[in-house]
Amino acid sequence: MDIEKLKQKNLELTKKKVKESVSDDQLIINTINTIEELDKTLNSLSMRLRDWFSLINPETEHQLQDNEILLKVIVEDELQKSEMGAVLKKQDKEQIIKLAANLKNLFEYKNSLEVYLEEVQERHIPNIQDITGTLIAAKLLREAKSLRKLATLQSGTIQLFGAEKALFRHIKTGARPPKYGFLLNHIIVQNSKEKGKTARALADKISICARLDYFKGERLGTKYFEELKEKWKK
Amino acid sequence: MDIEKLKQKNLELTKKKVKESVSDDQLIINTINTIEELDKTLNSLSMRLRDWFSLINPETEHQLQDNEILLKVIVEDELQKSEMGAVLKKQDKEQIIKLAANLKNLFEYKNSLEVYLEEVQERHIPNIQDITGTLIAAKLLREAKSLRKLATLQSGTIQLFGAEKALFRHIKTGARPPKYGFLLNHIIVQNSKEKGKTARALADKISICARLDYFKGERLGTKYFEELKEKWKK
Numbered sequence: 136m137d138i139e140k141l142k143q144k145n146l147e148l149t150k151k152k153v154k155e156s157v158s159d160d161q162l163i164i165n166t167i168n169t170i171e172e173l174d175k176t177l178n179s180l181s182m183r184l185r186d187w188f189s190l191i192n193p194e195t196e197h198q199l200q201d202n203e204i205l206l207k208v209i210v211e212d213e214l215q216k217s218e219m220g221a222v223l224k225k226q227d228k229e230q231i232i233k234l235a236a237n238l239k240n241l242f243e244y245k246n247s248l249e250v251y252l253e254e255v256q257e258r259h260i261p262n263i264q265d266i267t268g269t270l271i272a273a274k275l276l277r278e279a280k281s282l283r284k285l286a287t288l289q290s291g292t293i294q295l296f297g298a299e300k301a302l303f304r305h306i307k308t309g310a311r312p313p314k315y316g317f318l319l320n321h322i323i324v325q326n327s328k329e330k331g332k333t334a335r336a337l338a339d340k341i342s343i344c345a346r347l348d349y350f351k352g353e354r355l356g357t358k359y360f361e362e363l364k365e366k367w368k369k
Numbered sequence: 370m371d372i373e374k375l376k377q378k379n380l381e382l383t384k385k386k387v388k389e390s391v392s393d394d395q396l397i398i399n400t401i402n403t404i405e406e407l408d409k410t411l412n413s414l415s416m417r418l419r420d421w422f423s424l425i426n427p428e429t430e431h432q433l434q435d436n437e438i439l440l441k442v443i444v445e446d447e448l449q450k451s452e453m454g455a456v457l458k459k460q461d462k463e464q465i466i467k468l469a470a471n472l473k474n475l476f477e478y479k480n481s482l483e484v485y486l487e488e489v490q491e492r493h494i495p496n497i498q499d500i501t502g503t504l505i506a507a508k509l510l511r512e513a514k515s516l517r518k519l520a521t522l523q524s525g526t527i528q529l530f531g532a533e534k535a536l537f538r539h540i541k542t543g544a545r546p547p548k549y550g551f552l553l554n555h556i557i558v559q560n561s562k563e564k565g566k567t568a569r570a571l572a573d574k575i576s577i578c579a580r581l582d583y584f585k586g587e588r589l590g591t592k593y594f595e596e597l598k599e600k601w602k603k
Contacts, residue, residue: 175413219384
């Protein structure tokens, strides 16, 4: 086999590997990154839309706290001015309605992306998703970088995912060590009086779920969730 | 006139004042704020889109430096995978194409908003816009908060708009004082070897333009622009 052939073969193998390297892990990580970016975007552009809206309808801007409802009002009412609202030219209004329409599309896209994330996770990490919910599952996976790695981690590591800043502060300054990161947002931890202990117990179960998912084992996530919920209710 | 009537009259006057208080100043300030927010948004969401695109076409992602061109390729080619690209399911691709479509709309909206800004400034601050260009004019107005205030400022203040951080550093630590803020982005300052002096001369003319616009004077912005360009060319 001459050198040229060897090179050719090598190149083909590399291309094949690159092609196959895209996994559900990467799809999930890309999706949660995009969702988080959209969240930031929607917040900051909604603030700008509120600036505009309060010129035209200063009375009700603060009553419409929810951004999605504000958008609906603007798009459907076509920016009817209120008693105290400014009289704007048609071309001025057009720009504001266009902003609202774009934001509405982005909201819808974000919602569809969350449904999509749930679907990918249903096939890749069903047990983890059952016990943590869609968004926390994705954040844990992103932190570990892959399901393979997540399945090999100690539960104490999983418990502290998302608390890296506080952990380093603890190591450097001797401040109190953190008890939870992303898991603080979990409904069971939220509702518990002993948040640290609950996060610990939850992380234990997540660690088992990660192994079940990696080795394509049974579907026990929901059972674990119910057990934890019963044990740590207020 | 009894108290009730006085109250009523007072309320009416206040409402009238609020209604009339929306001026071209505010339209311009809202528009430049929205444009800047869109710039940030488009950059960060384009980064996320690149993450996706490089899964499917790792060979050409880095060749498409311009985000608008990248979008065009994705939307028109419907994400044809390259030789080394990953094979994605239809539903995976759909999400990516939706992101690209949303971004394309946002780019178009941003462009239309710049045209709109130019129109409002054409009626409100034509001389300033002629000498500084659309975006710098809006930033200077925003900094001053209104044309009325901009017309009363010394040119030295206008010269340093956008350089507040450096100015405070100078005052606190005695570091070298700044020579320009937003004006550094002006084409004539960019092309000049003596940027400080050029910014100074430009600020002088902007200050005159602000007064011309405020008092609805002659249209001299373009003449000043040409004079400066001639004087400070390399």
